[in-house]
Amino acid sequence: MSNDVMIYANDLTKNFGTFRALDKIHFEVSRGEIVGFLGPNGAGKSTTMRILTCFISPTSGTVRVNGHDVFDASLQVRESLGYLPQRAPLYLEMSVLEYLRFAAELRHLDRDAFRKRATSVVEVCGLAQVLGKEIRHLSHGYRQRVGLAQALIHDPPILILDEPTSDLDPNEKAEFLDYLKQIGKERTVMLSTHNLAEVEASCARAIIVSRGRIVADGPLDEIRGKSGRVRYVVAIQESVVATPYRGRGVPPKKGDVQTALQALAGVKKLDELPTDERAHAYELVSDRDVDLRPEVFRLVADKGWVLLELHRDAQTLEDVFRSLTIGDERRNRRLGADDGDGQDEDDEGENDEDDSDVARAGRASVQPAKAASDDRS
Amino acid sequence: MENILIIARRDLRALFNSPVAYVVLGGTMLLLGVIFFVIPHSNVFGEPVGGFWDIDHATMDQMFTYIPPLLSVFVVPAVTMRSLAAEKGSGTLELLITMPVRDSDVILGKYVAACSIVLVLIAATLLYPIAMFVFPWHLGSLDWGPVWAGYLGCVLFTCAAVGIGLMFSSLTESDVVAFFLTTGTFVLLYVMGAIASIFHGGVFSDAVDFISLQSRYRSFARGLIDTRAIIYFVSVAIVCLLVSSRSLESRKWS
Numbered sequence: 001m002s003n004d005v006m007i008y009a010n011d012l013t014k015n016f017g018t019f020r021a022l023d024k025i026h027f028e029v030s031r032g033e034i035v036g037f038l039g040p041n042g043a044g045k046s047t048t049m050r051i052l053t054c055f056i057s058p059t060s061g062t063v064r065v066n067g068h069d070v071f072d073a074s075l076q077v078r079e080s081l082g083y084l085p086q087r088a089p090l091y092l093e094m095s096v097l098e099y100l101r102f103a104a105e106l107r108h109l110d111r112d113a114f115r116k117r118a119t120s121v122v123e124v125c126g127l128a129q130v131l132g133k134e135i136r137h138l139s140h141g142y143r144q145r146v147g148l149a150q151a152l153i154h155d156p157p158i159l160i161l162d163e164p165t166s167d168l169d170p171n172e173k174a175e176f177l178d179y180l181k182q183i184g185k186e187r188t189v190m191l192s193t194h195n196l197a198e199v200e201a202s203c204a205r206a207i208i209v210s211r212g213r214i215v216a217d218g219p220l221d222e223i224r225g226k227s228g229r230v231r232y233v234v235a236i237q238e239s240v241v242a243t244p245y246r247g248r249g250v251p252p253k254k255g256d257v258q259t260a261l262q263a264l265a266g267v268k269k270l271d272e273l274p275t276d277e278r279a280h281a282y283e284l285v286s287d288r289d290v291d292l293r294p295e296v297f298r299l300v301a302d303k304g305w306v307l308l309e310l311h312r313d314a315q316t317l318e319d320v321f322r323s324l325t326i327g328d329e330r331r332n333r334r335l336g337a338d339d340g341d342g343q344d345e346d347d348e349g350e351n352d353e354d355d356s357d358v359a360r361a362g363r364a365s366v367q368p369a370k371a372a373s374d375d376r377s
Numbered sequence: 378m379e380n381i382l383i384i385a386r387r388d389l390r391a392l393f394n395s396p397v398a399y400v401v402l403g404g405t406m407l408l409l410g411v412i413f414f415v416i417p418h419s420n421v422f423g424e425p426v427g428g429f430w431d432i433d434h435a436t437m438d439q440m441f442t443y444i445p446p447l448l449s450v451f452v453v454p455a456v457t458m459r460s461l462a463a464e465k466g467s468g469t470l471e472l473l474i475t476m477p478v479r480d481s482d483v484i485l486g487k488y489v490a491a492c493s494i495v496l497v498l499i500a501a502t503l504l505y506p507i508a509m510f511v512f513p514w515h516l517g518s519l520d521w522g523p524v525w526a527g528y529l530g531c532v533l534f535t536c537a538a539v540g541i542g543l544m545f546s547s548l549t550e551s552d553v554v555a556f557f558l559t560t561g562t563f564v565l566l567y568v569m570g571a572i573a574s575i576f577h578g579g580v581f582s583d584a585v586d587f588i589s590l591q592s593r594y595r596s597f598a599r600g601l602i603d604t605r606a607i608i609y610f611v612s613v614a615i616v617c618l619l620v621s622s623r624s625l626e627s628r629k630w631s
Contacts, residue, residue: 016631017631050471053475054474055471055474055475055628055629056628056629057629075477075479076477078475078476078477078478083475085468085471085472085475086468087468089467089471089472090472091387091391092467093391093394093395094387094390094394098390102387103476105383106383106384106476106477106478107476108379150472
């Protein structure tokens, strides 16, 4: 483990009773990275963050923050990070300034240091107007800012933010992401969210978790590009409206088009897109290494249909997210229900036998995890 | 140590910033006054004597007899329910615990804060003997020995009672539940004293009597300083604090 690894989690498992919230996850975050921690609700994001901040303990596995183990040196871990829990739970009866002073006292900042830090934090978080106000009278947006301010008051090298933008309106969100970029320049930031636009706006790297496992981890571009899937949109003329029909014979029926497209080699998935009466439009999905465009062209030309549209796009992050996190429902998270699937995990995910889409997509993405496991051995 | 004081100070400030502290302090003082002067009651030996004016004797016995029940059904539960249960419910505990503080600092900080406010209340009751026997009125010459013994008893009782309240506060996430569990326990401990007095001797009676807060406290109200009772109250406080601390830690493993 190099010195630049600020957050290190290996084989991290957490069970709540018989429910497995985290299942042997592994990741590392280096100095200066802003990492988006993504996943649907209940995927294990908050659990992971609570383990990193020593609020709860893992059932098994190793976690080191800034080089300190969460079991052996939990105070040092907490000293080196700033944490904003979900929904910013603050003492409502305190004023903003009182609250910041309280946080600073617990962080053992002396008076001068507090004054200096408070000035900068208040400026960065835009709190000057509300310093004297009781927190109960503040809007959610401002409470979130106060939460961020208390996390920053001691100038921590690591920031952990659990859904920091969930209560903000779009303007506040944009502002918040700007703050984040400012303060993230020299810090390690890990923020969880299920809003992908935020990740695209502020993070260079994303870790996607689903049902207690990491399904993708890497730079956004690579997650987007290497998700294993490519999407095509095909539109074929259906009826003659204003323009004369340029095809052979009569325009094709919907069923014919669908069957023919479905039959193309390499088509993994076919969905009808909503259109008006002029066209049949479909979305095709294929594996990355296959290019469907020549096939589609050949088919349309042979049939004598009229091709109105054909384009290929790499998936958006949203698509990747959906494909990675949906369809994982069948996996049983109850303990003791560890079937063959579980065995795969023991092999550090290098075993390629698992044929689920999710596993494949995850593996195709970049995995610094692998490099790290080599380091360890 | 520093952390304990920081946490305690914050809690106290929160209490005094809200109406809770004033309602509890004012209400208790008022009730105590009414009980002391107006309501007829029995002395520590169980003989009916009437209100303060009917006794014809310069004594603060009645006050010390009635402070613990008032504290336990009203004051201590109201103060301790906020300590941990309310913080758990609102989530603020998560932010507090993820600061660089030990779990024990949190528990002790909460304990010090809750004890402080109850002790402020007890100190305020000193106004009664002072007003009656020193200034402005001189109703007789009060024997101050039993008064100080009584106060020592009150302080020890507070230490144990706040411990019990804090323990229940640490076991639940709802302040209402914490309140009633605490009150219920005190009532039970009092009923135990009553049960013991029914049996008139015997091992069972002794055992029940030993557990009862009331019978431990009785000697102080009478002006006796009983070391066994001191050990009893201190042990209850320590055990409750240990349980609270464990219960706080248990969040990690649930």
